[in-house]
Amino acid sequence: MNRTANSQTTVTAVPEHTVEIITNSGEGAQKCATIFGQTCAKMGNGVWTVEIIPAEIEPPHHTVTSTSGNIVRFGTEKVTNWGDRSKLAVAFNDQVCLSRHRLDSFDDDCIILHEAMWEKHEDENIRNNYAKAMEEMSSKNYRFIKVPIEEETLKVVDNAQHGKNMFALGLLAEIYQRDLSIIEKQIANIFRHKSAKVTEVNIELVKNGIAWARENLDFQFQIKSVPAKESRVVMNGNQAAALGAVAAGMEMCAMYPITPATSVSHELAAIIENYGGMVHQAEDEIAACGVALGASYGGKVALTVTSGPGMALKTEFLALAIMTEIPLVVLNVQRGGPSTGLPTKVEQSDLLSSLYSQPGDAPRVVIAPRSIEECFHAMVTARRIAETFRCVVIILTDANLASGVQQFTRPKFDVRWQQEPIDFSALPEGLRPYDWDSETGLSRRIVPGTPGGQHTVTGLAHDEESHVSYDPESNERGCKMRSRKLAVFQSTLIPPSVYGDEEGDLLVVGWGSTQGAIEEAVDRARAEGMKISTCQLTFLSPMEPGLKEIFSRFKQVMTVEINYSDTVGDPYITEETRRYGQLAWLLRAQTLVDIDCWTSCPGQPLRPNDIYNSIIDKSERGASK
Amino acid sequence: MSSIAISLLDIEDDASECLVAEDYQTREGKWCAGCGDFGALNAVKRLLAKEQLKPEKMAFVSGIGCSSRFPHYVNAYGFHGIHGRALPIATGLKLARPELDVFVVMGDGDCTSIGAGHWIHATRYNPNLTVLLLDNNIYGLTKNQTSPTTPQGYKSNTSPRGSVLPALNPLQATLGVSNASFVAQTADWVPAHMYATLQAAYQHTGFSFIRILQRCPKFTPDVFQDQIKNPDLTELLVHEDGVDAPGLERLFKARRVHDPKDIDEARSLAQRTDMLRLGIFFRDDSFPVYDEIRSVRPVSPEEKVQGLEREFDRYAV
Incomplete structure (x- = not known):
């Protein structure tokens, strides 16, 4: 097919673009965006995609709450976050479009390819709502282009509901000059379990979209790509975590369905039995943790996967795992809270509860992957830490990483990433179940089946023999030994790296998934000559060493987080009453440095521009002090 | 005699084998004098000796309560966990290590109250576990609070004017769950029957649920007194696929032939309150066993x- 634009078409070269496909729930936006994103990745562009998901499966159509869709940000360089507002959108109706407008998702001169059928629809209600929506959106300088999406789709299929998405894909393919042969392969792959006819029809729809765009649109965008040298993969954070669990040799994932964590278990359920393992869907979150703990007691390093409300239910079992020193890996894909909160949306609000939600002193390791690639590697790291230190490791990802799709370098697997065979050799004479090394707090893990190792583990205070013991000395010693292990683990960590200069006016500290957005914001500020650096933490308990020293090289330090904090100046809120962002609390306690924070909990990933504004604001306030 | 029917005479043979019952006990149980848990521990020790189980190849998992101290006294691996949650741990352990013999010991508050959800679902998963519900009709360790199995009208610290609800019937509840494969009842004051029931439960492949009526001399000393004093108030369920022991026929005149495969009759008998019934209410070896159906090939x-x-x-x- 001739892919050259006609002579009236303006081709604009841009380094990157952000595109939205917005539809009613159930109209296939995900498939459209997945194929588009993968095509961009295969062509060598950097890509990040984000899902826009309602909490319900298929809410009433053509309403502002029915919006489902995807955002695809792609560019010549690596893309590390969802960026700022969208430059182009394909909208299947006025109401879903309006919902995005209200969220300020569109750039001021966003191009919106809009379904043409609603304006003159036979239903007066629909016409009125359409007119009102357009009126409301007229406050911005959007460029609306009416496209007969449904009409064109019906030329190929009987039910436009299952087809409009592929026509839309064709529009995007033409606007961004995507390689049709790659698209065809992606479609064939997505529908590989269906008849060949399905693939054919979908490809025909894409071609019709391309033809329509060529005939009717007078613009194109050119985003150069540099094909990668090393081999790469593209996936979301939950898929990466699931594959990481397999790479770590985990053979038990016990879980209970909860958004947005469940898709980890979907990926695992599909493949783990080929790897000697199983997914156990338990009767509740508590049992999922218990089954994982039981399997781990039996010698597996087990995984349980959950999100905030599930985490809350697992707390008693986590304390038991910590008290009995049985290794356990917990993946918490954070969502908005408290309570059921924002089930499908991102937040970083489980940091403090991950550290402190157990009664008593219950030291555990908490790590937060910063990218989709790290979601994979974190599983391997967590398994190793849990086993070596006989401890609980909590991995905190979030809905942004869970459903964001990004490419990364294909890992080179190593058998050493997997659990070593359990040592069932007879125990040395006199070895006790908790023969804590006084220096390190470490002791040998004795697994049932080991001759001569019989003992009863207990959640009650116990001595080295694992005998219930309430005497003061014994209890103090147990607490000390369980805590010591964390210090020993911390001694193996290196100080975090600083992005930007090693010293300056302001250091922005983040944790987990916000890395890409924060670094992009800091780049922007640095380009304007500001002395700003950033540092993204992965280890939250224990923390990486050297933080106080790093902080001392900057005039000001602030955290940027997706959670709630008070704003000084609001009613009743003073420097004394102010509640900080969760990382800020921890860092203040840990370093005694006066660390400020800027946090936000909009139920969506932070935008580089918002972070940039907060940095500017902080710098100005700092300078005026 | 079927292979499952037990004769007390078998116990005599144990002495000649390598491990005797006392080898399976690590320490004296720290229960009150007269507590039925001692009898249960004795019966378990006899079973372990009879089966000559290797101490390192078995695990006892418990929750919280008087009876949940059980694992501390057995020469085996033990997991004394948290209240109500022995079954998920035991299920996970069995899935990870199907070759181990896993026993679960729970009390009535543990199993039928705080752990009721796990009880229902573990029954349905039907993993190959031997499950002892030591039911003394009361919360003992926390000192005399009403449990789900406390008889209606019985006074406790939380129901000083008497328990207001009819007691929950664990047999009825278990028999109501899909895939329930073994349900039996025995009593600590009939050691021969308790031992025989334990052995049948151990030999059953699947979730072997035994309710052991257990005396609490402190808080419910009189709940089983009528039956203990008058054996005529007890009916033994007997069958060639059931349990029996020599001498029991002299003690208990009332005997009913009940085929453990008959689920309708089992449910009907479980809900009747006219007499106390001891024996196997239901057993079916053909039901799917979770650790078997979920087993996968090891991969290097x-x-x-x-x-x-x-x-x-x-x-x-």
């Missing part, structure tokens, strides 16, 4: 790495 680390390459091919760009 090298094979896993090769397989992962294929998984990543799906995501390659």
Whole structure:
């Protein structure tokens, strides 16, 4: 097919673009965006995609709450976050479009390819709502282009509901000059379990979209790509975590369905039995943790996967795992809270509860992957830490990483990433179940089946023999030994790296998934000559060493987080009453440095521009002090 | 005699084998004098000796309560966990290590109250566990609070004017769950029957649920007194596939032939309150056993790495 634009078409070269496909729930936006994103990745562009998901499966159509869709940000360089507002959108109706407008998702001169059928629809209600929506959106300088999406789709299929998405894909393919042969392969792959006819029809729809765009649109965008040298993969954070669990040799994932964590278990359920393992869907979150703990007691390093409300239910079992020193890996894909909160949306609000939600002193390791690639590697790291230190490791990802799709370098697997065979050799004479090394707090893990190792583990205070013991000395010693292990683990960590200069006016500290957005914001500020650096933490308990020293090289330090904090100046809120962002609390306690924070909990990933504004604001306030 | 029917005479043979009952006990149980848990521990020790189980090849998992101290006294691996949650741990352990013999010991508050959800679902999963519900009709360790199985009208610290609800019937509840494969009742004051029931439960492949009526001399000393004093108030369920022991026929005049395969009759008998019934209410070896149906072929680390390459091919760009 001739892919050259006609002579009236303006081709604009841009380094990157952000595109939205917005539809009613159930109209296939995900498939459209997945194929588009993968095509961009295969062509060598950097890509990040984000899902826009309602909490319900298929809410009433053509309403502002029915919006489902995807955002695809792609560019010549690596893309590390969802960026700022969208430059182009394909909208299947006025109401879903309006919902995005209200969220300020569109750039001021966003191009919106809009379904043409609603304006003159036979239903007066629909016409009125359409007119009102357009009126409301007229406050911005959007460029609306009416496209007969449904009409064109019906030329190929009987039910436009299952087809409009592929026509839309064709529009995007033409606007961004995507390689049709790659698209065809992606479609064939997505529908590989269906008849060949399905693939054919979908490809025909894409071609019709391309033809329509060529005939009717007078613009194109050119985003150069540099094909990668090393081999790469593209996936979301939950898929990466699931594959990481397999790479770590985990053979038990016990879980209970909860958004947005469940898709980890979907990926695992599909493949783990080929790897000697199983997914156990338990009767509740508590049992999922218990089954994982039981399997781990039996010698597996087990995984349980959950999100905030599930985490809350697992707390008693986590304390038991910590008290009995049985290794356990917990993946918490954070969502908005408290309570059921924002089930499908991102937040970083489980940091403090991950550290402190157990009664008593219950030291555990908490790590937060910063990218989709790290979601994979974190599983391997967590398994190793849990086993070596006989401890609980909590991995905190979030809905942004869970459903964001990004490419990364294909890992080179190593058998050493997997659990070593359990040592069932007879125990040395006199070895006790908790023969804590006084220096390190470490002791040998004795697994049932080991001759001569019989003992009863207990959640009650116990001595080295694992005998219930309430005497003061014994209890103090147990607490000390369980805590010591964390210090020993911390001694193996290196100080975090600083992005930007090693010293300056302001250091922005983040944790987990916000890395890409924060670094992009800091780049922007640095380009304007500001002395700003950033540092993204992965280890939250224990923390990486050297933080106080790093902080001392900057005039000001602030955290940027997706959670709630008070704003000084609001009613009743003073420097004394102010509640900080969760990382800020921890860092203040840990370093005694006066660390400020800027946090936000909009139920969506932070935008580089918002972070940039907060940095500017902080710098100005700092300078005026 | 069927292979499952037990004769007390078998116990005599134990002495000649390597481990005797006392070898399976680590320390004296710290229960009150007269507590039925001692009898249960004795019966378990006899079973372990009879089966000559290797101490390192078995695990006792418990929750919280008087009876949940049980694992501390047995020469085996033990997991004294948290209140109500022995079953998930035991299920996970059995899934990870199907070759181990896993026993679960729970009290009535543990199993039928705080752990009721796990009880229902573990019954349905039907993993190969031997499950002892030591039911003394009361919360003992926390000192005399009403449990779900406390008889209606019985006074406790939380129901000083008497328990207001009819007691929950654990047999009825278990028999109501799909895939329940073994349900029996015995009593600590009939040691021969308790031992025989334990052995049948152990030999059953699947979730073997035994309710052991257990005396609490402190808080419910009189709940079983009528039956203890007058054996005529007890009916033994007997069958060639059931349990029996020599001498029991002299003690208990009332005997009913009940085929443990008959689920309708089992449910009907479980809900009747006219007499106390001891024996196997239901048993079916043909039901799916969770650790068997979920078992997968072990895969070597090298094979896993090769397989992962294929998984990543799906995501390659």
